[in-house]
Amino acid sequence: MRKFSKYLFLLLAVVSFSACDDYLDVKPKDRVIPTTGEDFRDLLSSAYHAIPDDKAKLTFRTDEVKLNESRYDLSNVKDIYMWNDANPADNTITYTYDIFYKVIMYANHVIAEGDGATEATQEEIDQILGEAYLLRAYIHFNLVNMFGKPYQKASAATDRGIPLSLEIDSEAEYIPNTVAEVYEQIQSDITDGLSKLKVDTYATGLNYRFSKVAALAFQSRVYLYMAEYAKAQESALEALKLKSDLQDLVADNSKAPHMYDAVESILAMDDNVNDDLRSATYISEEMKAAFDQTNDLRFALYFEADGEEFAINKGVELASKCTFRTAELYLIVAECKARLDELDDAKDYLNQLKAKRLTADFYTTEETRINALNKADLIAEIAKERFRELAFEGHRWFDLRRTTQKEIVHTYKGETATLIKNDPRYTLRFPQEAIDNNPNLRD
């Protein structure tokens, strides 16, 4: 019997690591399944962080810049600048279509699962969900303005937009939705988000997150792009109730108004200038001409002289992030009012902004000039003010699309390219990799 027990012991020693499941329960440091409210917040932080800097790439296509021909090799941006979308050089930088959808995927996961988050108050959960809805809407909005036709009320129901991504489903088929469908979804996401958001305004440093004021500013921009001027104005005014400060350059010309810690920052989420843009370009002749270089206080803040030319001085560092700021709201209200024939109010909003941007004497001259403008000229003047105020903040390409779609001429080392009025290239082709992975995107 003793012998028998010896064998039994051996057998046990060999076969049973009875605590085997415990042995295998290694909690990895590098992996986590999001469950708590904090986890979902962390997911959102990463989603905000991932937003690509494609607005800087679009800027090459606008009339804001010209290429700096003294640079050694600009072959990676030249074909974007020359709108050569059909046959670009193989090292041409590409639009980050996939990353936009990755941000949407994060938002979709938060929207789908965030409700069940543990270790969080309902208020925290609602705020997280609200931000996710707005993030999803914002990315869809950017995408449709890059790869979809410009919004035209008459044809939006048939114009090709972009595929909407509303849930994580690897087996789903992604067929481009119409422009109207995309805008409807954007609006409904904004409404859903607004109903959940709890934070009116975020403190500096956290103002990369959607707050109520940011959501309203976004809503206003969406309506503006849809030419729903009354609604756009309404949202803008609603937002201005929560935040209406303007950075006063006349009093203090040390901080540019687009900085994340300027008093007028509403949402600082996008990088609008990247290294490629900043080092490959000078500001265009149009941009130079749009400013009174001495009396417009923005000029010295926005640009930096380099010989005869001017380089963009809106930085590429984190502090320069900017998505919405009150100045844009003033300009939206002004434009809407002008288009709705409320010319005096329109001029008032425009002048409120100008007063903070121009030297006192020059402002007086300008005020007189503005007050004399008729409707058409006023609308043009507001557009020009957008061109100046919001230079290199990723607005120009979208503004041109929604308004004049004017002709632009670019030259590079003797070569000339023309983007004609209403050129179909105001809408980007889907990136080749996206078409390869989703044949529904073919032209």
Next chain:
Amino acid sequence: MRRMLTLLLILLPAFVWAQEMKLIKGKVLSESDGDVLIGASVYIDKATIGAETGMKGIIENISLGTITDFDGNFSLEVPKQLNTISCSFLGFETQVVDIKGKSFVTIKLGESTSELGEVIVTGYQKIEKRKVTSAVVKVNADNIRQAGVANVDQMLSGQLAGVTSVVQSGAPGAPAKIRIRGTASLNGTQDPLWVLDGIPLEGNDVPDFNDKDNIDQLYNSSIAGLNPQDIQDITVLKDAAATAIYGARAANGVIVITSKKGKAGKMRVQLTSNTSFISKPDFDKLNLMNSNEKVDLELLMAGRKDLTYNASKGGVAQILNANNDWDNFQAGGIDAISAESLAAINQLRTIDPNLEDELYQNAVNQDHSLSISGGSENATYYFSAGAHTEKGTTKGTSLNRYNVTLKTDFKLTDNLSFGVSMFANQRRNQSFLTEGSMLTNPSQYIRSSNPYLRLRDENGNYVYNQNEKGSWRIVNLDYNILEEREGTSHVLKGNNLNSIFNVNWKVHPNLTYRSQFGYQVDKSNTTKEAEQETYFVRRTRYKSGYGNIVDNEYENYFLPEGGIIKNWDAESTYYNWKNILQYSKTFNELHEVDVMVGSEIRESKFTQVATSAYGWNSKNNTSKPVIYRDEEDAKSFPLFTKTYRKNRYASFFGTASYTFNRKYTFFGSVRFDGSDLFGVDSKYRYLPLYALSGSWNAKEESFFRDVNWLSALKFRSSFGLQGNIDKQSSPYIVGTPTTVTNLPGNSENGITVMGLPNDKLRWEKTSTYNVGFDLSVLRHAVRMSFDYYHRKGTDLIGSQAVPLENGFNSMSVNWAEMTNKGWELSISTRNIKTDDFEWNTNFNIAHNENKVLKEQQQINSTTPSREGYSANSVWVIKTAGLDENGYPQFEKDGNIVSADEYFSLYDQMADYYPNYLAGSKLTNEELNDLLVNVGSRDPKYSGGIINTFKYKNIDLTVSANFNLGMNVMERPPYSMTQYDKSNNASRVLLDVLRGNNKSLPNLMTNASADGQYWMQQQLYTNMRPDFYNSLDIWHKEVNYLRISSIRLGYTLGKDMLQDLGLSSVRLSFEARNPFVISNGYDGYFDPESFGNIYAQPQQKSYTIGVNLTF
């Protein structure tokens, strides 16, 4: 069992002892080195006494036989009329000895090469070869060892049927890519599992060196730390029945290394020393243009107005542009340009930077090894020390390795033994920094650098190259490859310790308990260092620039001026603990039963700390502070990072084997593999794997027993099931914690999602059938082994492209069903054997056919479905010659048509922008269907031939390996639409432009021939760039035979040795890779790397060596 033996003892002697007896004494020695053999069996063969008794060669310590004592002596009482006795010993050929009229015999046993009676070590068990039921092959290390080769993996090439080994590059210490029976898995590693003395070695997955991102990697595999001189033999487990016991990790086969151990007997000291001379690569093979030819090419190109792609690049264009002669040249040719231009161009023709000698060298390698071994009855020891120093043929690269191995085995009591092994090594791998740009890699540089670019000027100063892609984006950063080599260093130091502890306890005569604990520590330190004046530093610092750029310089940099040093300290520790209980018993002398059960746990830990310092001054070891603007800057140039990983595994396994009457053996094994899967459905925690097999030892049958010409015949058959699950996939969203900074001063936690949730993934299952036979005839003069296998993988897991709208571009899915069918044949023949002369041949050949049965096509696939074809299919676009302008034409419905028609090209925006955007009316699938399958990239047949000749004291071994019927696509020597003059190219391009080569396509732009090819230009450049690379012009079928080694040895005669006090002296000369017989691999170094422009050539070397034994 004991009762059985008693019975045997009583009965058999009774039969034998009825006769008159005599005493025979003798001594047993090893034929090769004259050592006494302790424990050899000397016995009366049952055949000689005509009784059906026990097992051949197995002596149960009864008086029918005996074993030799500590001095190799034996004495045995035998029947007086008996004429022969037999003598056998593990690892040696059994010998029948004539004792007629003798009372003392000296028996010299020859070492067995591979035969019955031998023992196969699987790492878990030792199985007598007669009981082996699966496809395993064993090779003695002495037979494959090549002088001057650092790593054992490089030696396997062509040696074993079904095992291929391709050295990845000629760089010192480069690993070899080993594949057993082709490619098994499509997901994850395809490398076999290496096992040293029963303990799996960790860290041996070989990266793909054909990828340009990996060409510069210094690589530290644990197998590379092993001194080949310490290896006794290598066993390769090929089929599922053999590998199932290793679990899921063994899906690609297992290579079991048994290291040398001490033998009881007198002390043996062995000294081996090799010196190798390695010749630098032969660049003529690349057929590159020299300066004169390149200038001719550029002039021809400048003369063609249509060639507008990067027209201003290249030395000639620069001269013409600088002197405003470009238009003059295009209008009037060489006579129309200015004298300065002409002189400058002619000056270019005369430059010869002599790149080969600047970048490459002949090198000398040294390899020395000393071993001391011996022991007593109760303890044996083996000690060895080795030093290997290797200089690379690429200047600035080297490898040093030092090894110490210590192995002792103790017999504590009669039934308890204990063993300890320690393998320690230190390696130092030195190179220079070539990352940052593919042009900085020497083998790439020499191919692409323009031949008229000097490296140094008359005063010896570096000449920087304005015309190469060493530059970084919009500014030109000076680059010179020599400056880079002088100013940077890349050193990998590895310290590895592998210790193995064994306990063997014979609890009962039939029951053994074994415990084995292996502990492996790999410490490595990588240092990259660059002086301030290097491209590496300029480029790194440039990336930290901000503000405006003036004169190629940013206004501000957050990295300080000075050099850079980066350091990675990594430590990996692994332990593996096995406990095994084994029961063996023979019933009624007919039924042999072996049962083994066991468990195994293992853990691996990896810690790496990376640090960087900027503003580095290597003279006084100081650095400067980095002034970051914000957290994002800090993240892009981190000063400190730490990585930590831990994984655990637990497994249970068992095997059972039953042999009936020495003829029929059945074997089964099962294993459950568990691991610490996170976020994976718990039903996948334990993987069951099993195998069943059987063999029939036909020679033991009565009808074959007296067939004298047949020495052995055995049939084998096996089935095994292996499984795998993708550990990266989870039905949930799984993320990695990280830190993000969205706005300055506010770092927060973030979670990065790793992949799409995947709840539809099923097990990947692979079932393998194997049948084979082993045949040996004419007293083992011809030995043959044949195996046929059929491996079928179902629900294979692969990465599948998904629409980018998912947020990811791919995910794992069960995408395919695939089979691998093939056979392997190895034949060894003893062609001639006389007293003075011996000639042996080993031949092996293998054929593998891979077929995809079912495939879920990738949505972004650029080929038709592979169903019914090999997974490694080669697809081509069939051309029908070139048209009058030198561009490809095609055949459609019997007519010769242009690309426009063949690919249905049309002008997409004809109304709006004519000649702007080309498109094809065919869908992607229809375009794919224009590709034709021409066969597989895998060779139809591969194998090796090894001939060994021995004449008196001289021996000669010639080893060759071959691959037949390999389809390859050459990488086009130039791009038809985007050839860049900043790079050199093959001479064929010059021939094409001169009109001397009418079979290769002419250069093209959208302006060629008045723009009539503009749509084709877009087709080949943007729409389907793969079509140009797939033109059948580039397709080749390559066959080759590589002489991998010719070795000549001379062993000194015994009489001379006695005077020297040595027991053996051997001198050798070996030539490695002396030549290749092939049907052509023009423009590339080796047929192995045909088409791969990043490959370094395989080295040719000549080694002289001496081996002394005291």
